[in-house]
């Protein structure tokens with residue numbers, strides 16, 4: 001089946017130009033002016049609209065068992081919601097329990113992901129260390145298309161990686177041509193601050209940000225960057241939320257270190273005033289880590305994206321409903337951490353980024369798609385509208401608008417951190433692997449249509 005997207009402006013990371021786009025099967029087969037429609041082709045009129053590579057969300061958690069419960073969105077509902085938002089690929093996380101065999105955990109997540117409606121691929125978390133982990137990292141890179149390993153520096157007594165694990169895993173990743181990524185927060189410091197707050201009777205959600213101030217994040221970001229610098233590995237810092245972490249990244253990059261930073265749509269748009277709400281469900285609905293921050297930090301994150309020291313935008317999509325959040329009614333440390341976003345990332349970043357003049361349309365493509373594809377080595381299969389690339393395309397109407405609400409969203413969880421926000425700039429059509437899956441407000445996601453995307457290792461460089 002062919003699709004001809006006619007009359008739009010193709011926007012890639014390097015340039016924007018008027019062209020038609022023709023797909024055949026799951027690939028783009030022609031990009032040019034006045035393309036002929038093959039017989040039987042479906043024609044999509046993109047006049048007055050942008051034609052961009054489908055979004056890649058490099059940080060989601062579908063079907064995640066976490067903090068004693070499991071996220072509301074599974075791989076079908078989560079990826080389907082992503083398609084409605086113009087997002088055609090997610091990079092999710094395999095998170096083995098400490099002592100769990102890595103390959104066993106990887107197969108478990110691959111099984112859950114069979115339901116996905118959009119393409120997916122996995123970072124694998126290193127939550128513990130022994131010789132089998134060293135061995136299995138090699139198997140994952142060589143045989144399973146994994147080229148990134150995640151390290152949680154937070155979540156003490158659960159999945160936190162200690163310094164020994166960080167050092168050994170970073171070194172192994174370098175050997176294998178894989179990139180280490182980190183959730184940068186000092187887990188011991190978080191734990192001690194949480195205990196202090198609870199002892200003082202400060203048990204509500206407003207204590208959540210107090211237990212995770214910016215320096216807790218910055219210490220860990222600096223430590224991960226220092227470890228990577230000594231070992232000579234690149235490092236990718238997920239969900240950078242504060243000016244101090246960004247400063248660590250900026251300084252390291254200025255000194256020639258290969259450090260990448262990710263900003264979350266939520267951190268860019270939502271500020272920390274939400275935690276002051278007396279409504280438990282509302283405040284707890286915003287509990288995620290790192291927490292939402294003040295305007296000062298939000299401005300810094302936008303400057304990081306504009307200045308090229310932050311590279312990707314993600315969501316950390318991790319949905320919990322009000323009943324699940326209520327587990328922490330009397331103790332904020334038990335509120336499952338996580339918020340949704342995969343459906344809204346593209347629109348809120350367009351609205352707050354492009355409409356305000358902070359980002360050009362090409363810069364928008366960089367931070368929503370192309371950079372993630374390059375950093376995680378799936379470019380130019382993904383992240384560009386070009387002959388030979390996957391037919392993952394979003395047709396974007398810069399004049400269209402919608403008001404975001406949990407009442408109309410496709411993802412589960414019943415809560416939306418962008419509730420009530422009217423965005424200008426919306427996806428009118430999403431094409432995923434050559435199929436129209438979203439058009440004119442209708443979602444045609446098919447359970448199981450998503451594919452696992454292998455990500456080859458980077459050319460290994462020798463360790464210092």
Ligand SMILES: NC(=O)NCCC(=O)O
Pocket residue numbers: 061183287288289290316318337338339
């Ligand atoms: N971010 C969050 O609060 N939940 C998901 C797990 C993580 O990424 O830390």
Ligand SMILES: [Zn+2]
Pocket residue numbers: 183238239289290
């Ligand atoms: Zn995290």
Ligand SMILES: [Zn+2]
Pocket residue numbers: 059060061316
């Ligand atoms: Zn996460």
